[in-house]
Amino acid sequence: MSSLYEQLGGDAAIDQLVDIFYRKVIRDNLLYPFFDEVDMARQIQKQKAFLTMVLGGPNGYTGRDLRSAHAPLLRHGITDQHFDAVMTHLVDSLRELGVDPAAIAAVAELAESTRRDVLCR
Amino acid sequence: MVRIVFESQELEIPAGSNLLRELVAAGIDIPSGCRSGVCQNCLVRVGAGEIPPGAQCGLGRELVRTQHMLACQCYPLSALFLQQAEHALTRFRSRLLEKFRLNDSILCVRLSKPAGFPGRAGQYVTLWRDLHQGRSYSLTNSQQNDWLEFHVRVYAGGTVSAWLADELSPGDPLMLQGPAGNCGYHDMIDKPLLLIGAGVGIGTMYGVLRDALAARHALPITIFHSVRRREDLYLEKPLLQLANAQVAYRHFIGTGLSAPTALEDELAQTASRFAGCHIQLCGSPQLVLRLRRQLYLAGASANEILADPFEFPMAASIPPG
Numbered sequence: 001m002s003s004l005y006e007q008l009g010g011d012a013a014i015d016q017l018v019d020i021f022y023r024k025v026i027r028d029n030l031l032y033p034f035f036d037e038v039d040m041a042r043q044i045q046k047q048k049a050f051l052t053m054v055l056g057g058p059n060g061y062t063g064r065d066l067r068s069a070h071a072p073l074l075r076h077g078i079t080d081q082h083f084d085a086v087m088t089h090l091v092d093s094l095r096e097l098g099v100d101p102a103a104i105a106a107v108a109e110l111a112e113s114t115r116r117d118v119l120c121r
Numbered sequence: 122m123v124r125i126v127f128e129s130q131e132l133e134i135p136a137g138s139n140l141l142r143e144l145v146a147a148g149i150d151i152p153s154g155c156r157s158g159v160c161q162n163c164l165v166r167v168g169a170g171e172i173p174p175g176a177q178c179g180l181g182r183e184l185v186r187t188q189h190m191l192a193c194q195c196y197p198l199s200a201l202f203l204q205q206a207e208h209a210l211t212r213f214r215s216r217l218l219e220k221f222r223l224n225d226s227i228l229c230v231r232l233s234k235p236a237g238f239p240g241r242a243g244q245y246v247t248l249w250r251d252l253h254q255g256r257s258y259s260l261t262n263s264q265q266n267d268w269l270e271f272h273v274r275v276y277a278g279g280t281v282s283a284w285l286a287d288e289l290s291p292g293d294p295l296m297l298q299g300p301a302g303n304c305g306y307h308d309m310i311d312k313p314l315l316l317i318g319a320g321v322g323i324g325t326m327y328g329v330l331r332d333a334l335a336a337r338h339a340l341p342i343t344i345f346h347s348v349r350r351r352e353d354l355y356l357e358k359p360l361l362q363l364a365n366a367q368v369a370y371r372h373f374i375g376t377g378l379s380a381p382t383a384l385e386d387e388l389a390q391t392a393s394r395f396a397g398c399h400i401q402l403c404g405s406p407q408l409v410l411r412l413r414r415q416l417y418l419a420g421a422s423a424n425e426i427l428a429d430p431f432e433f434p435m436a437a438s439i440p441p442g
Contacts, residue, residue, distance in 0.1 A: 019422050027418060040414050042178050044423045069174070 003056030007103050017093055018048045024089040031085055034073055054110050066117040074120055083115055124200040141192035154247045156193045160257035161301050162247055163192040170201035213238060213297045217289050218268050223355045227321055228275050228286050231268040235297065242328025243305025248281055249296040256281035259325040259403060259429060260300060263332050272324030304401055304429045306332035312399040313340045317412060319347045319404025322431060326403055327356050346372040347384040347408065382408060388415050396420030406430035
């Protein structure tokens with residue numbers, strides 16, 4: 001069984017996915033405050049590296065673990081509502097790219113498994 | 122405190138402090154330029170230890186693979202064992218050929234081109250005043266001339282810019298390091314281009330435009346110049362001369378630092394037209410980063426936007442000397 005990364009179409013597809021996904025995220029008024037101060041290119045690069053890793057692609061993620069990366073956001077009031085919004089954008093982005101529902105469900109499950117770490121519970 | 126070992130020297134630094142600043146304060150001789158993660162002069166190799174997030178941002182794959190990082194972007198939280206970078210950019214000897222003013226704040230500097238120097242317009246090169254004081258500037262020409270040309274905004278008291286303007290004379294030697302950076306015309310013949318220069322960034326974009334035309338780029342090219350005041354405009358004449366059915370040139374005379382500039386107002390209406398373009402942005406960091414976001418949100422692909430924010434070291438972040 002090939003990795004989700006390969007099923008989605010590899011490097012070029014992840015580029016496209018991150019493009020669409022991150023655009024949705026920073027357009028979202030609910031989420032915008034969390035991203036306003038962050039250098040966009042750096043953030044996109046990290047999103048790509050992270051998605052590549054969780055989808056089973058070549059592992060080049062050099063960021064912190066999710067928990068410490070998101071810890072500063074606790075002070076800014078990150079909640080389940082924000083996590084849900086990001087999940088919705090991710091799933092919508094995958095749909096826009098025409099990914100088949102089974103693969104979308106698998107990606108969503110992986111992303112859902114990070115909820116506790118992102119919200120630092 | 123965090124333990125740092127550089128080659129054979131050992132020091133303890135406060136957790137989360139800036140690595141470059143601590144190394145320099147400890148008397149370790151590391152070249153540095155912009156201190157903003159752009160010029161890559163302060164590259165070091167990590168022999169052991171965890172590379173903090175952000176310290177490899179902007180580095181090419183090969184450098185990441187070989188455990189290099191930028192000391193100026195590194196805020197260590199745990200012990201690091203460091204070595205001299207293996208891939209340090211090559212240094213070249215050069216001389217000032219001539220210099221002249223382009224307007225009241227911008228100096229054109231022409232340097233002799235070292236044999237085998239591979240740069241192209243859009244890449245940056247660090248000009249060294251001495252072993253420790255260097256600044257990066259974007260090349261404004263490629264292989265068409267036998268000199269290297271830079272457009273330098275001269276700051277009163279600027280470590281390198283004021284030295285270039287007031288002290289360095291034709292014939293005087295200096296060291297160059299580079300070239301580096303991804304900006305410039307290469308492999309982009311299949312897309313329309315949008316080139317934006319903010320302030321002195323137009324010099325670089327003019328060079329990229331000339332390279333595109335020399336490479337017979339056949340798709341539309343739009344070149345925008347954003348300035349704060351009319352007096353800051355330059356290269357207007359040659360750009361107007363190049364304008365034709367294929368090449369569109371416009372300048373925008375903007376407002377202050379925080380208010381949207383005239384160019385941002387224009388793009389608020391028209392940015393989506395450039396969604397399929399390859400885009401290069403060059404100039405003052407705040408505007409370049411805002412424009413990148415604006416163009417990305419309007420549909421341009423993040424991978425197709427090359428931004429070169431002209432960082433210069435903030436006085437507050439560097440120890441004197």
